[in-house]
Amino acid sequence: MSGRSLKDLEPGQKARVAKVSGIGSIKRRILDMGLVPGSEIEMERYAPFGDPVEIKLKGYHLSLRKEEAENIILE
């Protein structure tokens, strides 16, 4: 299942981060928030309008837009 990104995760599913693509401040922000390769994440839910999404990692909840979630490649 290579090339799968966080965007493709259904609520309730868990996965591990393989790589963060993208450039500049967006990538850095994602990394700073703890989405480093190897960290385990769980998709919590989609917003009522389908975007953004909420995930759980390192014991806390984080929301990001699908366009950002696309940059987070899963193992």
Next chain:
Amino acid sequence: MNQEITIALAGNPNSGKTTIFNNMTGARQHVGNYSGVTVERKEGSLKHKDYDIKVIDLPGTYSLTAYSPDEVVARNVIIEEKPDVVVNVVDASNLERNLYLTTQLKELGVPVVVAMNMTDMAEARGMTFDYQLLSQLLGVEIVRTVGTKNMGTRELLDAVIKAASGRSEIPEKQVRYSNELEEEISNVQGLIAGKSTAAIEAAPCVDSLLSETSDYLNRWLALKLIENDKDVLKKIESLRGSEKILEQVEKSQDHLRKIVGEDPELLVVDGRYAFIRGACQEALTYTQEDRISITEKIDKILLNRVLGLPIFLGIMWLLFQLTFTIGSPPMEWIDSGFTVLGEWISNHMTEGLVQSLIVDGIIGGVGGVVIFLPNIILLFMGIAFLEDTGYMSRAAFVMDKIMHRVGLHGKSFIPMLIGFGCTIPAILATRTLENNRDRLVTMLVSPLMSCGARLPVYTLLIAAFFHESVAGNVLFSIYLIGIILALMMAKVLKKWVLPGESEPFVMELPAYRLPTLKSVLIHMWERSWLYLKKAGTIILAASIVLWMLFTFPMVDAQGNKIASPSLQMEQSYAGQVGHAIEPIIAPLGFDWRTGVALVAGFAAKEVVVSTMGTLYSIEDSEALADEEEGSVKSFADQAREQSGYTPLSAYVLMLFILIYVPCMATVGVLKRETNGWKWPAFMVGYTLVLAWVVCFVVYQGGLWLGIGV
């Protein structure tokens, strides 16, 4: 003699930093701005034992990169103002991510004391900490605190004093990065160390960053250069002879990319998180399995895909009702209070210029400032509650998809909604937006949401010129055009006026918690006081200027007193302005009388009606304001006869009132919030141009199509 200590308070957003700050300093706080940026600077002071302690509350940040002005400000305060100790407030229930900032604070080489906050919540979630071990592993003093219960504040201050006097017994510890990265850091660091001494000799005040020759800062600078920090890069580039350093940086980055196949910044972030993971694995144990927390249970309902939106709208409705419905009686009291005061002064003073200045200029002006206070107090009570409970980020989560379409952030929704009540609290409510560009755009478009003061003008014009059967549709169309223009302008401003990389929406949804009364009250008081102090002075000054425009000259060219109020207004400076702008507004179907009314509308939109009443010599202005049938009819007749008004021109006037500069109070608040005259001037300019263009199109189009003529 007391010794003086300066501490800086650092921490993630939602770590309870503000509560700790309030516990430390109580009411002894001062709010200002950092020069050049709109980041707020909060300071407080206290006495503990034999020490006078000054506390600088840094903006809440997750990291110390150059990601946002907040982060740059936070690290510059530490580097430039050199606090004796940095107190790092850490949310114990969210330890790993919170410690990420700690590792970066340590790299700046200042003594760090960690306030492990919310330990009660963490323990309730089954987390047990070995504080002593954690403190050894991280190389920092750790004090256990529960900010909401004011627990641990004294112990924290004791630890601060100990650290400030260098009596800490904790052995030094730093993040060790991978061997490859460490090697490159020392390569760059070596060059900087040679350079900075030379730089000081060349120009002693090039930058306080480089006047420091400590190993810590050199290592930090090297690290920042390798991870491509824009701010540090710019500072180094401006130095003479920095080419060598930059060459080495590029070489190091290339080398790292080649051996790990990843950007060097990943190595940096990864190194820090690995260091933290190691420490947490040893010093933190979970006594029970990660069960579903209360927050997760609440969010199952509040963020439900079906219920989420109705609940959000319901909460917004409550906030709106709280601000404007509950706020309305006290506003009326204030209004009648100032009226009574004005009447009392009128009766006890001889009629004349001084009396008119005091009653119409000053009391009118002060009243115009104070009248918004109930709205502002209530709104900020509501917003403080939403922020402190943690719902505010959920609101942004729900609304982001829609707001993002026009380039705004989910959090822009609340200020824009508040704008339907009053633009002033709307502009103040944009403070919840962290990103400066998003905040500016939201502030600039919120006046287009038609505020409550504009409503009586619309209803009067509609009553005078339209049949009852279409009244509702006419009014609705005005509001709708306002919303459409706001969304369009947001897109335009984002694209051309404030262009740049789109801001990521990477936002924490913090755990729900009960706000303390103290923090809500402090928040409310702070905002209201700032409004009175900063915006109030500008609003007062502007209202006196407007009073002068309408009062002078008091005599005609022959020096005779002018007979009627309408003639006086025509010959006043405001009247002259009205005549002067007539050629510009004539293509919109307006004559000079409308011009004068629009000038008056700058004080407050509701004044447009009474000004027109005076110009048309309608005696009973109160009956007109109350929309009594006879007065409305004679107003309509006079407007038709004297100014050639048609339903079309009345509609265009409504559009103009909707779009052009909301009122001087808004301009005053915008000046205060953006720290300068640039953006208020821009707002005045763009709304005038937009109003003219829209009205021109509608009027000429209407004429051409023969609608409403």
